[in-house]
Each structure stands twice: as C-alpha cells, then as structure tokens.
Amino acid sequence: MVHFLNWRSQARALADALESSEDLRSPHWRAAIQDTPRHEFVPHYYQNQGGAPTVWRRVNASDGPAWQDPIYTNATLVTHLDPTTMHAVEGGWIGTPSSSSTAPSLMVRMLETLDIADDHTVLELGTGTGYNAALIAHRLRNAKQLTTADIDPELTSTARDRLQACGHTPTVLTCDASEHQWPRTYDRVVATCGLPRINRSLRMAVAPGGRLIANVMPPLSVGLAVLTADGEGNLQGHFHPDGGTFMAARHDATTYARATPGAPDVHREGEADxxxxxxxxxxxxFLLAAHLPGAELQYGTEGDRVMRRLVLPDGSSAEAQYEGVQPLSYRERGKREVWAIAARCWDWFEQNDRPGWERFGLTITYQDHHFWFESPDHILTSF
Known part of the structure; x- marks a missing residue:
C-alpha cells in the first residue's frame, strides 16, 4: 500500500463536493467515500494531454501530489489503454482507453439509486480497479455478501489484492459477467460496463423484488436503466434522469470491439435531412441507440466539410456530409436503411419536445427488450 498522511482530509473534501452537487445524500455512502483510500486503487493513470490523436501521459505515485490530488476530485481516471492500439510517442502514449476508475459522482448516483441495505446480496459487473467494490463492501454487513466480476484476469487479480489490503474480502470472479450463469439470489445488481442488452443469465440473477441498474445500448446511449424484477423473471423500470456511460462490456479479455463500414457498394443516397x-x-x-442497437457514431472533417457516420455491427452504415452546419447529402451501405431510421427518430424527437431520459423505460422479458415512452403500453421499438 502507498501511504499518504493527507488522504483522509482529501477524501472528506471529495465527500463534501459530492454532497454539494447533490449526488451524495446518504450518511452510509458518505462514510464509504471518507473511509476508502481511492489512491490505493489507482496506483497509476493516464492524463489527457490533447492532440489528435490524443496523447496520454502516465502519472504514478512517484509524481506525488500531481498524481494524488486529481484522485480525490470528481474525475474519471483512465487506468488502461488498449494494448493493440497503444504505442509510445513524444510526451507520452497514444492509445484507446480500455479501462478507467469512474467519476465518483456517477458511482454514487448509481449506488444511491440502488438503495442497498446492509443485509443485501450484491452483484457488480465490471470490477475494474476495485474502488466501487470497496464502497459497496463498506456498506454491507459482511463483504462476503458482495460478488464482483470482470473478464480480465489482470484486473481481478490486482483488485482482489487492493480490496484485501483495505480489509475487504468479497468474492472476486474472473468471467464474462454478462454471460455467466448466475444464481437467482442477488438483491441488487450494478453494471459498471455498457451492456447491449440484459440477457437471460443476468436477468435471472436478480431476485424477485430486486433491482438492477446499468448503462444499456452502448456505445451511443448514456441512459441508465433502473429495473425491478418481478416473480416471473421479467425486469421493468424507467431510465434515471441523470445519464451515465461506461465502456462497452467485452466478451474476450484480449479483444476490443471496433465498428467498420460494410461493403463499398452504395445502395441509397439522398439529402441529409x-x-x-x-x-x-x-x-x-439515446433514442437512436434503441432503434439502431450497437450503432457507433464516427466523426470526420475535411476543410469546411464535416462528416457524421453511423455504423452498425453488421457493417451497414450511413454517412452524411455537412458544409459548416448546412446539411448536404448522405449515402448508405449494407442491408439496413440506417439514415431513414435516423431521420424518423429525429422527427419524433422534435415533435415530442426533445424528451429527457426519465420519460423512457424498458420492459425486459424472456423474448424481447421493449423500449417505451412514458408508459409500458407505449412501446416505441423492441430489440
């Protein structure tokens, strides 16, 4: 462990800031923030130095206050870069972030919403650094009531050691947490990775009357679904009024998802409306993510022209060109009429006064995810 005399005062200051922002409301979560040495869970992280592509500077304990002080702020700290894209450059590293310590405000909002009691059993998907697991373990009567899982054995190994050094001994598993066959015993489930859908194994992990919170429909959506389980294995609930986004869950410890356009054949084109x-x-x-599951938004510029491209997992894509902010044209590739769906979503969005996340909800059954507006009876789309 790395010991610093002033971390407790910094942790109290972080708790004060989270109370001022009204993210932190409960005394037990304040105690967890104050008593948990976040710096023990992020012995190093990467700071954004700007540039295109982004240059990342690695900061560690040898940097002293320059390393420690940001840890006790409401900051997301990038802790890993995708090794398949990472390489050294002048001033640091270039690479795609692949793991992070989430902003404390987002974690506290999710934990407050879960309404965890000290006798609950809790499942966390996405162990990461282990910091959030430490907060949950602090809340519970016994850390054995917590199970935390991650697909990356390096992450689970280091997180287990850090948790034990802080006096917590939850069950730490290395597995594909979104696919693992969980028992139907958990009162609360929290996912700190983006989930394209809540599959059967995860849906059935929530005990009747239990609650799950997750960022669903990545990478476009920042919506947090807050779902309650009934006695038949269905989940239903609204989205949280404040969003939150996480890196998409991986199904292989060494593979990072990337969307690429499909075949070069242009099937459709027209005015970018x-x-x-x-x-x-x-x-x-968020609305678009529900209608185009798995879509990724890509950006580009060339002179005065701006490009926006939507790419689906099957390779279907739609690319629009703008001059400044003036729409020009679009063209599509692949099977799906991506642009037509985007245009219909925009028309609906405008006609309904650009509604916030809290007006939408999800009902998840053994067959489908039903995405609805204001009432479960008003289904907009299913996937």
Missing amino acids: VPLEAFDDYRFK
Whole structure:
C-alpha cells in the first residue's frame, strides 16, 4: 500500500463536493467515500494531454501530489489503454482507453439509486480497479455478501489484492459477467460496463423484488436503466434522469470491439435531412441507440466539410456530409436503411419536445427488450 498522511482530509473534501452537487445524500455512502483510500486503487493513470490523436501521459505515485490530488476530485481516471492500439510517442502514449476508475459522482448516483441495505446480496459487473467494490463492501454487513466480476484476469487479480489490503474480502470472479450463469439470489445488481442488452443469465440473477441498474445500448446511449424484477423473471423500470456511460462490456479479455463500414457498394443516397446538431444531443443519440442497437457514431472533417457516420455491427452504415452546419447529402451501405431510421427518430424527437431520459423505460422479458415512452403500453421499438 502507498501511504499518504493527507488522504483522509482529501477524501472528506471529495465527500463534501459530492454532497454539494447533490449526488451524495446518504450518511452510509458518505462514510464509504471518507473511509476508502481511492489512491490505493489507482496506483497509476493516464492524463489527457490533447492532440489528435490524443496523447496520454502516465502519472504514478512517484509524481506525488500531481498524481494524488486529481484522485480525490470528481474525475474519471483512465487506468488502461488498449494494448493493440497503444504505442509510445513524444510526451507520452497514444492509445484507446480500455479501462478507467469512474467519476465518483456517477458511482454514487448509481449506488444511491440502488438503495442497498446492509443485509443485501450484491452483484457488480465490471470490477475494474476495485474502488466501487470497496464502497459497496463498506456498506454491507459482511463483504462476503458482495460478488464482483470482470473478464480480465489482470484486473481481478490486482483488485482482489487492493480490496484485501483495505480489509475487504468479497468474492472476486474472473468471467464474462454478462454471460455467466448466475444464481437467482442477488438483491441488487450494478453494471459498471455498457451492456447491449440484459440477457437471460443476468436477468435471472436478480431476485424477485430486486433491482438492477446499468448503462444499456452502448456505445451511443448514456441512459441508465433502473429495473425491478418481478416473480416471473421479467425486469421493468424507467431510465434515471441523470445519464451515465461506461465502456462497452467485452466478451474476450484480449479483444476490443471496433465498428467498420460494410461493403463499398452504395445502395441509397439522398439529402441529409437530419441536422448536424442532432449528433451532439445525448438525448437524441439515446433514442437512436434503441432503434439502431450497437450503432457507433464516427466523426470526420475535411476543410469546411464535416462528416457524421453511423455504423452498425453488421457493417451497414450511413454517412452524411455537412458544409459548416448546412446539411448536404448522405449515402448508405449494407442491408439496413440506417439514415431513414435516423431521420424518423429525429422527427419524433422534435415533435415530442426533445424528451429527457426519465420519460423512457424498458420492459425486459424472456423474448424481447421493449423500449417505451412514458408508459409500458407505449412501446416505441423492441430489440
């Protein structure tokens, strides 16, 4: 362990800041923040130095306050870069972030929403650094009531050691947590990785009357679904009024998902009737994510022209060109009419006064995910 005399005062200051922002409301979560040495869970991280592509500077304990002080702020700290994209450059590293210590405000909002009692059993998907597991373990009567899982054996090994050094001994598993066959025993389930859907094994992990919170429909969506289980294995609930996004769950410890356009054949083209501003609106992208599951939004510029491209997992894509903010044209590739769906979503979004996340909900059955607006009876799409 790395010991610093002033970390407790910094942890109290972090708790004060989270209370001021109204993310932190409960005394037990304040105690967890104050008593947990976050610096023990992030012995190093990467700071964004700007540039295109982004240059990352590695910061560690030898940097002293320059390393420790940001840890006790409401900051997301990038802790790993995808090794398949990572290489050294002048001033640091280039690479795609693949793991992080989530902003404390987001974690506290999710934990407050879960309403964990000290006798609950809890399942966490996405162990990561182990910091969030430490907060949950602090809340429970016994750390054995917590199971935390991650697909990456390096992450679970280091997290287990860090948790034990802080006096916590939850069950730490190395597995594909979204596919693992869980027993139906958990009162609360929290996912700290983005999930394209809540599959049967995860749906059945939530005990009747239990609650699950997860960022679903990545990578476009920042919506947090807050779902309650009934006695038949179905989940239902609204989205949290404040969003939150996580890196998409991986199904292989060494593979990172990347979307690529499909065959070069252009099947459809026309006028780009979705404004450029639409792709900067998180609420619209959330709606789009439900209608185009797994879609990735890509950006590009060339002179005065701006490009926005939607790419689906099957390779279908739609690319639109803008001059400044003026729409020009689009063209599509692949099987799906991606642009037509985007245009219909934008029209609906405008006609309904650009609604926030909290007006939407999900009902998940053994067959489908039903995405609805204001009432489970008003289904907009299913996937």
